[in-house]
Amino acid sequence: MIGAGISGISVANNLSQAGMEVFLVDKNPYPGGQAVFYGCKATDECVRCGVCLVREAVATLKNQSTTQCHFSSRPVGYRAADDAMELDIQTTANPIDWKACVECGRCQEACPEQAIERVPGWKYFVNERCTACGKCVDACPVGAIDLNRSTRTSTLQVDGLVVAAGYEPFNPEINRKWGFGTNPRVVTGSQMENLFFQEKYLPREARSMAFVQCVGSRSVMEGQKHCSRVCCAYALRMAGRLKEEYPDLNIDFYYMDIQRFGKNFDEFWNRIQGKINLIASNPISIKTDEQGLPVVRYESLPELACREQSYDVVVLSNGITPAADSENLADMFSLDLDTAGFIRPTGNGSSATGNRVFTAGACKRPMRIDDCVEDAAAVSRKVMQNLGEKP
Ligand SMILES: Cc1cc2nc3c(=O)[nH]c(=O)nc-3n(C[C@H](O)[C@H](O)[C@H](O)COP(=O)(O)OP(=O)(O)OC[C@H]3O[C@@H](n4cnc5c(N)ncnc54)[C@H](O)[C@@H]3O)c2cc1C
Known part of the structure; x- marks a missing residue:
């Protein structure tokens, strides 16, 4: 399994529960992918944002005895013969020995750089802020931390392979019209997840906020013609949660x-009416006024009049673009990319590696979390059928 986002973990959990041995490889030092740090958007009741599905999948993964996790790892070589596949992976040393770690959290308390983190339901890991000061080593009561571990390459012998490499959130910095990167009051949806849902931070004086949709989606100018299919729902849920x-x-x-994807979209749509101001429009640009506030310039629809409004905070609902490694992975495993750069679905014998290389989740097209779980179930069935195990 290449990629331990919700898609990769779900396939891994399904296969593991069916008794298959699974190697789960992810370049991140933790499982869960993009959505693992996203926050629950429930207000007085569940709004089915799907974030808890990721937490549940991570918690299940922790107890799978036939899944071997290789984090901070990426594929660097691949060979396939008639009945054997070999995958070389390069692993950057994990300073925390998870088998020895007793999860007491003293390393995290001792770290002056906030370089030790933990995703909900998982173990501690060291992030790129580490300066190797060694305070965590001294604080660990069981000697589980070694900052001198080195990078290594190993080879996995496998019968089949699932590519679940996910997506990259669109980076609005590439288009100056969004004012992103120049005004700290302009944030992306991904950042808002961290600012509000993780750190519970919103500028104290904030009285007004704008959500701007389709940032890096449905835009020929930005080379992103596709609809990201998740932004209307995640932004509306986020707005509902903030309003509460x-x-x-x-x-x-x-x-x-409004793109009405998702099973309970209409129900949620009805509940949000009257709580936020829905403005049908084409955004033109985001500038900064003399007080440093972001100003949204837009063409209002259907009048086609050009208007401006300033805000304390502007949230750019950034969309889904192909995974940064999709080209490399497609080359390595003889897969095809579609015109947008997503990996074409496989597992049906269409690629050079026949029916032993499969694709799952958002690396194929923009998908919500619950879509990914459904897709993973279908992929798991295909894997079990094609690799000769009972479904
Ligand atoms: C701002 C924002 C908010 C969102 N909010 C919601 C929401 O509220 N509800 C919802 O349903 N959906 C939401 N989504 C969509 C959601 O994030 C996706 O549905 C989900 O993350 C896709 O899961 P995935 O496993 O397919 O991909 P990912 O989450 O991208 O996971 C892919 C994994 O593959 C790994 N990987 C990539 N390349 C390699 C490589 N070469 N080697 C090893 N590992 C690799 C990555 O490190 C990553 O861990 C949101 C999206 C955005 C942009």
């Missing part, structure tokens, strides 16, 4: 048209 936490916050929601 900050009832006096005025929220304007700029959208071209």
Whole structure:
């Protein structure tokens, strides 16, 4: 399994529960992928954002005895013969020995750089802020931390392979019109997840906020013609959650048209009416006024009039773009990319590696979390059928 986001973990858990031996490889030092740090958007009731599905999958993974996790690892070589496949992976040393770690958290308390983190339901890991000062080593009561471990390459012998390398959130810095990177009050949806849902931070004086939809989606200019399919729902849920936490916050929601993907979208859509201001529009640009506030310039629809409005915070609902490694992975495993750069679905004998290389989740196309879980179930069945195990 290449990729331990919700898609890769779900396939791994399904196969492991069916008794298969699974190697789960991820370049991150932790499982869960993009959505593992996203926050639950429940207000007075569940809004089915799907974030808890990721936490549950991670918790299940922790107890799988036939899954071997290789984090901070990426594939660097691949050979396939008639009945054997070999995958070389390069692993950057994990300073924390998870088998020895008793999860007491003293290393995290001792670290002056906040370089030791933990994803919900998982173990501690060291991030790139580490300066190797050694305070965590001294604090660990069981000697589980060694900052001198070196990078190594190993080879996995496998019968089949699932590519579940996910996506990259669109980076609005590539288009100056979004004002991103120049004004700290302009943040992406991904950043808002961290600012609010992790750190519970919103500028204290914030009274007004704008959500701008389709940032890096449905835009020929930005080379992203596709609809990201998740942004309308995640931004509306985020807006609903913020409105509940900050009832006096005025929220304007700029959208071209609303994409109603997801099983309970209409139900949620009805509940949000009247709580936020929905403005049908084409966003033109985001500038900064003399007070340093971001100003949304937009063409209002259907009047086609050009208008401006300033805000305390602007959230750019950034979309889904192909995984950074999709080209490399496609080359390595003889897979095809579609015109947007996503990996074409396989597992049906269409690629050079026949029916032993499979693809799962958002590396194929933009998908919500619950879509990924459904797709993973279908892929797991295919893997079990094609590799000769009972479904
Ligand atoms: C801002 C934002 C908010 C969102 N909010 C929601 C929401 O509220 N609800 C919802 O349903 N969906 C939401 N989504 C969509 C959600 O993030 C995706 O559905 C989900 O993360 C896709 O899971 P995945 O496992 O397919 O991919 P990912 O989560 O991208 O996981 C892929 C994994 O593969 C690994 N990987 C990639 N390349 C390699 C390589 N070469 N070697 C090893 N490992 C590799 C990555 O490190 C990563 O861990 C949101 C998306 C965005 C952009």
